[in-house]
Amino acid sequence: MITFESHIEPEQLELYAMGRMSEEQSVRVEEHLLLCADCQDQLQEFDDFLQALRHAAVKVPTVQPSLGARIREFFHSLVPVRPTYALGAVAAGVLAIVMLVPRPEQQALGTYAVNLESTRGDNGIGVTAPANYRLQLSLDLRGIAERENYSVTIATASGDSVFTTRATPAGARLPVLADRPLRPGEYWVRVSEPAAPHALLREFSLTVK
Numbered sequence: 001m002i003t004f005e006s007h008i009e010p011e012q013l014e015l016y017a018m019g020r021m022s023e024e025q026s027v028r029v030e031e032h033l034l035l036c037a038d039c040q041d042q043l044q045e046f047d048d049f050l051q052a053l054r055h056a057a058v059k060v061p062t063v064q065p066s067l068g069a070r071i072r073e074f075f076h077s078l079v080p081v082r083p084t085y086a087l088g089a090v091a092a093g094v095l096a097i098v099m100l101v102p103r104p105e106q107q108a109l110g111t112y113a114v115n116l117e118s119t120r121g122d123n124g125i126g127v128t129a130p131a132n133y134r135l136q137l138s139l140d141l142r143g144i145a146e147r148e149n150y151s152v153t154i155a156t157a158s159g160d161s162v163f164t165t166r167a168t169p170a171g172a173r174l175p176v177l178a179d180r181p182l183r184p185g186e187y188w189v190r191v192s193e194p195a196a197p198h199a200l201l202r203e204f205s206l207t208v209k
């Protein structure tokens with residue numbers, strides 16, 4: 001999320017007002033400006049100052065209108081809407097966009113060991129693992145083609161892959177550390193051929209609660 005820990009340094013605002021800031025830095029400044037009336041006021045002062053300089057016929061390098069300048073122009077065009085309302089609306093838009101960005105991976109609560117056995121028929125007892133743990137899986141390889149390694153995928157019930165790795169067998173077991181904590185739901189743990197098109201060799205069902 002956008003932090004409010006510090007205002008924009010005056011020197012930075014000055015560079016920004018003069019259009020002498022990198023695009024990357026400008027974006028950061030603008031993100032803050034959208035939400036901070038104090039810094040907007042500061043910027044306005046710099047702008048007024050630059051304007052005065054230009055009127056005094058002092059040679060000021062012409063600058064490309066930055067995105068910030070265009071944003072400010074936009075705010076000014078919103079009259080008679082009170083700027084605070086306009087800003088609030090834009091800020092809400094910014095927050096909505098920020099919230100659409102996927103959150104960083106949830107911190108795992110720990111590691112949980114899960115043995116997945118090959119069962120004949122579909123009467124196998126469902127294996128359950130806790131949500132938000134790293135899963136140290138041990139998959140039963142008995143009866144499937146021997147390979148130096150296998151492709152392992154964890155997919156949701158609707159088939160979306162949420163974790164993929166390559167794993168090397170240890171005897172008739174395939175150890176897999178699924179270090180991406182899973183949300184509650186039904187999953188398939190699939191063992192496939194290591195080479196494309198990764199033909200499915202075996203799948204295990206896994207319930208995460």
Ligand SMILES: [Zn+2]
Nearest residue numbers: 007008036039
């Ligand atoms: Zn500020």
